Amino acid sequence: AQKITQTQPGMFVQEKEAVTLDCTYDTSDPSYGLFWYKQPSSGEMIFLIYQGSYDQQNATEGRYSLNFQKARKSANLVISASQLGDSAMYFCAMREVAGNNRKLIWGLGTSLAVNP
Amino acid sequence: DVKVTQSSRYLVKRTGEKVFLECVQDMDHENMFWYRQDPGLGLRLIYFSYDVKMKEKGDIPEGYSVSREKKERFSLILESASTNQTSMYLCASSSNRGLMNTEAFFGQGTRLTVV
Numbered sequence: 001a002q003k004i005t006q007t008q009p010g011m012f013v014q015e016k017e018a019v020t021l022d023c024t025y026d027t028s029d030p031s032y033g034l035f036w037y038k039q040p041s042s043g044e045m046i047f048l049i050y051q052g053s054y055d056q057q058n059a060t061e062g063r064y065s066l067n068f069q070k071a072r073k074s075a076n077l078v079i080s081a082s083q084l085g086d087s088a089m090y091f092c093a094m095r096e097v098a099g100n101n102r103k104l105i106w107g108l109g110t111s112l113a114v115n116p
Numbered sequence: 117d118v119k120v121t122q123s124s125r126y127l128v129k130r131t132g133e134k135v136f137l138e139c140v141q142d143m144d145h146e147n148m149f150w151y152r153q154d155p156g157l158g159l160r161l162i163y164f165s166y167d168v169k170m171k172e173k174g175d176i177p178e179g180y181s182v183s184r185e186k187k188e189r190f191s192l193i194l195e196s197a198s199t200n201q202t203s204m205y206l207c208a209s210s211s212n213r214g215l216m217n218t219e220a221f222f223g224q225g226t227r228l229t230v231v
Contacts, residue, residue: 035219035220037222043204043224043227044222044223044224044225045206045208045220045222046222047219047221050219091158091159102147102164102210102212103161103174104220106159108156108157108158109158
């Protein structure tokens with residue numbers, strides 16, 4: 001069963017505006033980590049931000065922040081002040097402690113287009 | 117900087133050929149992964165390895181094998197390439213130094229076309 005759901009196949013945003021990319025997850029394990037990656041058209045996956053299930057604060061990394069709502073099992077990525085270079089695919093992923101914690105479980109991704 | 121390097125960016129092979137995709141990482145990571153990525157299907161795990169000479173099947177291992185003779189190198193082998201293996205192949209590595217917050221680092225990807 002799919003454990004990471006990204007409901008937005010594609011999103012558009014105007015340059016300099018903020019955008020939220022949705023991610024919901026399903027796990028019965030209390031210990032897990034959530035990751036966001038960016039994949040530009042060049043193909044390489046770039047790590048953006050991490051949120052642990054026990055972290056008290058929402059993670060932030062520069063223009064990226066994570067809106068973590070544990071009770072709702074959502075970990076939405078917020079990009080502030082969008083730039084043309086933010087146009088890319090964005091993937092949400094989860095690692096659970098139980099079982100084999102070396103693997104990441106991936107969502108299907110959201111394609112973001114930033115309009116000038 | 118962590119570097120994960122895949123041997124080819126683009127590859128065209130004929131049906132039935134044996135194909136080797138090589139991946140090398142320079143950060144002494146224990147774990148290495150091979151994914152394939154197809155439009156609408158996201159990233160699907162083919163095989164992974166958590167130690168030298170160790171391997172585990174991922175979600176779609178059929179038609180593939182792997183080799184990890186040295187810690188830094190993880191090879192994906194298509195024993196007899198078929199057109200349905202035309203895809204983007206991504207290699208990744210990660211460390212075991214922390215339980216949860218160790219991100220995976222990716223190579224630049226190999227776009228394989230089987231004709």
